[in-house]
Amino acid sequence: MDKAPSLIVCEHCDTVYRRQPLARGQVARCTVCDAVLERHQWLSVDGQFALALTGLIVFVIANVSPIVTLSLSGMQADTTLWGAVIAMWNDDAQVVSVLTALTLFFFPLAQILMHGWVLWFARNGRRAPGFRAAMSALVRVKPWSMIEVFMLGVLVAVVKAHAYFDVAPGAGIWAFGVLTVLVTVFASHDPRNLWDATTEARP
Known part of the structure; x- marks a missing residue:
């Protein structure tokens, strides 16, 4: 190439x-x-980097904020994504717990960080250290990031839970919604164009 x-x-x-x-x-x-x-590619390298940085900020908000708050007879309960992962682990659903952590936290985070890493150097037309490995990993990790599937599942669960509880969406679910949009925009861009937009750093 x-x-x-x-x-x-x-x-x-x-x-x-x-x-x-x-x-x-x-x-x-x-x-x-x-x-x-x-x-x-309708976004410049600088635009893609800004998108990756925004995605990282939203990702942090989504993982530290409650997803939903359930209320019944004056009692309230809320949980974050990691609260749900821990609850599934404690309920002897370790396989589901691990898959949830991988597809909703580790793989999306790895995708955002690797994309940000290569884009940081690509802004100056240079290839980042480990560029080849990062580009290869991006292709392999992308199919395992399932934020969109999670959002669909949460919406279905909220609709069903509303029949029994007072359900209030938390900041986490809104952040995941924004993250879903950002992931969709990411998917519309082919990172392979960075091979042509960058050059190998001279020793």
């Missing part, structure tokens, strides 16, 4: 194409296997 930046290779079937400029909203697909080759 460094020697022939005008070419792009399908990562699924290895078909080689000449890169064409894309208009906003356009997606280049492989004519052989229909895999996505490239997406139009």
Whole structure:
């Protein structure tokens, strides 16, 4: 890719194409296997870095704030994501607890931090230390970040719980909602364009 930046290779079937400029909203697909080759990048590197930083701040708020507050006969109870993870662990649902922690905390956090790391250096046109490993890890971690699935599950649970309790959404659920939007925006950008936007640091 460094020697022939005008070419792009399908990562699924290895078909080689000449890169064409894309208009906003356009997606280049492989004519052989229909895999996505490239997406139009409508945010600059600085914009992507700002998005990653915003995502990190919202992620912290989402994990330290209560998701919902349940009220019944004057008694109230609320919980955070980690409170729910610990409760599942104590209820002998260790597998579900670990999967929840991985897909809703560790994998999304790793995705945000790695993206921020490579973008921090990419703002100056340089490749971050460990750039290749970080880019490879981003591709592998992305499918395991399931914030959107969590939000859908929470909404369904809140609707059902409302029949028995007074349910008040907490700051955590609003933060997760914003995080879902940010994750969707992240998904619309292909981090592979950073290979072309950066150069290897000289020793």
